[in-house]
Structure formats: C-alpha cells, structure tokens
Amino acid sequence: MTSNTNSTNSEENSPNYPSTNSKSNNEKTQIPNGGLIASPHGQNDCIQGQEQSWGSMLGTGEMVVNGATVDLHRSNKDVSVPVKVPVNCANGLEVMKSMGLVPIDNDDFKTLDRPHVQELDDILGLAWPALDHGFVRLIDYMGDQEAIIQAARVSYGKGTKSVIEDTSLLHYLYRNRHSSPFEMCEIKLHVKLPIFIARQWIRHRTASVNEYSARYSLLDNEFYLPTADKVACQSTDNKQGRGDVLPLDKALEVIKILREDAERNYADYEKLLAPEDQKGFDVARELGRINLTLNTYTQWYWKVDLHNLLHFLSLRIDSHAQYEIRVYAQIISKILKLWVPDVFEAWEEYSLQAKTFSKSQIAVLRKILAFAQKAGLSEQELTQYLQIQGVKGREAREFKDLLIG
Numbered sequence: 001m002t003s004n005t006n007s008t009n010s011e012e013n014s015p016n017y018p019s020t021n022s023k024s025n026n027e028k029t030q031i032p033n034g035g036l037i038a039s040p041h042g043q044n045d046c047i048q049g050q051e052q053s054w055g056s057m058l059g060t061g062e063m064v065v066n067g068a069t070v071d072l073h074r075s076n077k078d079v080s081v082p083v084k085v086p087v088n089c090a091n092g093l094e095v096m097k098s099m100g101l102v103p104i105d106n107d108d109f110k111t112l113d114r115p116h117v118q119e120l121d122d123i124l125g126l127a128w129p130a131l132d133h134g135f136v137r138l139i140d141y142m143g144d145q146e147a148i149i150q151a152a153r154v155s156y157g158k159g160t161k162s163v164i165e166d167t168s169l170l171h172y173l174y175r176n177r178h179s180s181p182f183e184m185c186e187i188k189l190h191v192k193l194p195i196f197i198a199r200q201w202i203r204h205r206t207a208s209v210n211e212y213s214a215r216y217s218l219l220d221n222e223f224y225l226p227t228a229d230k231v232a233c234q235s236t237d238n239k240q241g242r243g244d245v246l247p248l249d250k251a252l253e254v255i256k257i258l259r260e261d262a263e264r265n266y267a268d269y270e271k272l273l274a275p276e277d278q279k280g281f282d283v284a285r286e287l288g289r290i291n292l293t294l295n296t297y298t299q300w301y302w303k304v305d306l307h308n309l310l311h312f313l314s315l316r317i318d319s320h321a322q323y324e325i326r327v328y329a330q331i332i333s334k335i336l337k338l339w340v341p342d343v344f345e346a347w348e349e350y351s352l353q354a355k356t357f358s359k360s361q362i363a364v365l366r367k368i369l370a371f372a373q374k375a376g377l378s379e380q381e382l383t384q385y386l387q388i389q390g391v392k393g394r395e396a397r398e399f400k401d402l403l404i405g
C-alpha cells in the first residue's frame with residue numbers, strides 16, 4: 001500500500017512557504033511521510049513576498065533588505081513593476097514606510113504580538129491517526145482565548161482583566177450564544193478520510209475546503225475496512241444507526257467482502273487509467289475514478305472558525321453520528337482542548353453535556369420547584385444547592401429566573 005499525505009494544495013510545496021530544505025528558526029516537525037512543516041508564522045513576521053506588483057507606489061529611496069539593495073521607487077509616479085521583497089525581510093514597518101504609508105501615531109495602536117498557543121505550536125504538522133489509514137493534522141490556527149475576549153470587549157492590546165473574569169466572560173458568551181467573538185479564531189486542518197465520511201463532513205457549509213483532486217492525481221490504493229468489533233447489524237430503534245455487533249465469523253466474512261470489492265475495483269481503476277501499451281484503456285482520471293468504492297480515502301485542507309467548529313463537533317461527536325466520523329471529531333476535540341481550554345470547558349458544559357428544554361418541559365420543572373417550595377425548600381437553600389452543583393453567580397440567577405419566572 002502506498003502512503004501519500006500530499007494534498008494538491010500542499011503548502012509545503014508552495015513558493016510562499018519555507019521549503020523542506022530551507023533553514024528556519026522555527027521548530028520543524030517530522031510527519032509520518034517524512035515531510036516537514038514549519039510554522040507559517042516566522043519568528044518576526046514581516047511582509048512576505050516573492051514577486052509583488054505594487055499598483056501605486058509613491059515612496060522614495062532604496063532600501064537594503066538582507067544585504068541586497070531593493071529599488072522601491074523606479075519612479076515617483078505610479079508604478080506597477082514587480083519588486084522583489086525577500087521572505088524574512090528586515091522589517092515590515094520599514095517596507096510599509098518606504099511605500100508611503102506611515103502608521104497612526106497613537107498609544108492605542110502599538111504593534112501587537114501575534115497570539116500563539118505554545119501547546120498547538122508544539123504539535124503543528126503532526127498527524128494523528130484516525131481509522132485505519134486516515135489522520136488529522138494541524139496545519140495552522142489563528143487567535144486564542146484572549147482574541148475572543150478582546151473581540152467581546154471590542155478593545156485593542158492586552159486590555160483584559162483577571163483570569164477568573166475572562167473565564168466567566170467566555171462562559172457567559174458561550175452560554176448566551178454570543179457567537180461572533182468565537183468567529184475571531186480559526187483553525188486549519190489537513191484531514192485524510194474515507195469518501196463516505198467526507199460526504200457527511202462536507203455538509204458543514206461554514207468551512208473552507210480544498211480537496212485532493214482525483215481528476216489531476218491518482219487516488220491511493222487505500223480504503224477503510226472496519227474492525228470486527230465495529231461490524232454491526234442494522235439498529236431496530238435507530239433507523240440510521242448500528243445495533244448489535246455481528247458474531248466474529250460473520251464480521252470477518254463481511255470484512256473480506258468489503259476488502260475484495262475494494263481491491264477488485266481499484267485494480268479495474270488502474271486498468272482503465274493505464275496506457276494502451278500497458279494493456280490499459282488510457283481513460284481520463286476523472287472518469288476512471290467513478291467505479292471506486294466509497295471507502296477509498298481522500299484528503300483535504302479544512303479551515304473553519306471556532307464557532308462553526310464547535311457546532312460541527314457538537315453534531316459529529318454525538319452518539320447519533322456515525323462511529324467513523326466520531327473518531328475524527330474526538331481527535332479534533334482534543335486539539336480544541338489544547339487550543340482554547342476554557343472554551344472547551346464551556347462547550348462541554350453548555351453544549352456537549354447539556355440538554356435544551358421545551359416551553360412545556362420548563363412549565364413542568366416550574367411546577368416541581370413550586371411543590372418543593374411549598375414543602376419547605378427556601379430560596380436560600382435553593383441557592384446553596386445550586387452552588388454545590390457548581391451553578392453560581394450570574395448563571396445561578398439566570399437559572400432561578402427560568403424556573404421561578
């Protein structure tokens with residue numbers, strides 16, 4: 001079996017990214033196929049560029065960048081000549097100034113440090129195995145918990161208060177569905193997954209996707225086969241789900257059928273694509289692929305903001321989701337925990353392990369509480385009991401308002 005972890009959009013091969021051979025200050029991480037990835041953010045982020053055409057450049061003078069003189073003003077009129085600004089240029093601010101842009105001189109607008117989460121930087125580029133041949137691999141992320149808090153407080157710079165206040169603000173925002181601050185954070189993953197899972201995943205429309213193209217490239221001879229303990233019969237109470245696991249001998253027979261079908265179809269795929277002098281049909285890849293089984297693996301880059309990631313995880317980690325997509329959701333939830341631990345906690349508390357009550361159900365709960373109060377439960381005792389259960393402060397008030405009205 002071959003192992004190909006390159007995406008058609010693999011940024012390691014892009015001219016804007018450090019090549020696998022280039023020296024960089026950034027930590028490099030080995031991935032299973034021997035590829036390397038460095039953080040897309042250099043230690044000193046500056047304007048990256050190869051050949052850039054500045055539409056309107058009125059700056060004057062030359063500048064020395066990495067020892068080379070760069071003529072930034074071929075004339076003092078509008079120019080549209082390509083100018084080379086090497087990667088790792090000395091100072092982005094100087095380049096901006098040389099192009100005639102001077103930043104606003106105001107204490108509110110000082111340079112900011114790029115938010116970074118060390119735990120995520122530590123795992124950038126590593127591939128976490130999923131199912132038999134799949135993986136989830138963190139490629140990049142933008143923002144951290146502080147970015148959410150900053151957005152909520154609509155402020156620049158560090159302007160946050162104590163850790164406890166920030167945590168409770170995150171919980172408050174999440175609990176009350178103030179979702180846009182969570183959209184300030186984004187994550188980009190490289191995922192290898194069977195096509196039948198990709199079909200479920202792609203239904204989440206609020207992400208950006210670039211998939212391996214089987215019109216350009218050959219699909220690998222890799223297909224998902226469930227382990228025997230996951231081969232189950234149709235559930236009787238859940239029309240979409242699995243019921244009891246099949247006896248081992250039956251399960252092995254099922255796996256054999258799945259394997260043989262996938263292998264036969266892949267052999268035919270190769271025959272269709274092979275040139276005529278190799279006894280093939282020289283069929284276009286876009287057509288040859290149509291006979292492959294749905295358990296064939298594909299790959300994509302998937303970028304999503306935190307709000308929509310939490311929505312995706314809530315749906316796909318749930319026991320109603322198919323086991324195979326849950327495996328991926330579980331891995332991503334662990335990355336989430338490293339990235340934004342307090343948000344993870346809020347998501348567990350208010351989404352994953354929470355339930356929504358209908359108007360009628362709330363009416364019943366109110367009646368039950370009224371009975372308890374008639375039987376002698378005081379408001380103070382109720383408050384104490386909520387505190388013992390970890391429902392405190394504003395959240396306790398919200399709960400009491402809901403139940404007492």
Ligand SMILES: Cc1cc2nc3c(=O)[nH]c(=O)nc-3n(C[C@H](O)[C@H](O)[C@H](O)COP(=O)(O)OP(=O)(O)OC[C@H]3O[C@@H](n4cnc5c(N)ncnc54)[C@H](O)[C@@H]3O)c2cc1C
Pocket residue numbers: 203204205206207240308311315316320321322
């Ligand atoms: C257990 C399970 C079983 C499922 N079974 C089936 C099935 O049998 N058949 C089937 O076809 N699908 C099925 N689905 C897919 C499901 O119906 C959704 O399409 C999928 O989960 C994506 O959810 P979403 O639209 O909320 O997510 P996203 O597409 O990520 O959208 C997130 C949110 O953005 C908003 N949004 C996005 N696009 C639009 C839009 N065009 N208009 C209005 N609001 C928008 C909505 O509020 C939405 O909730 C299933 C999903 C699950 C989890």
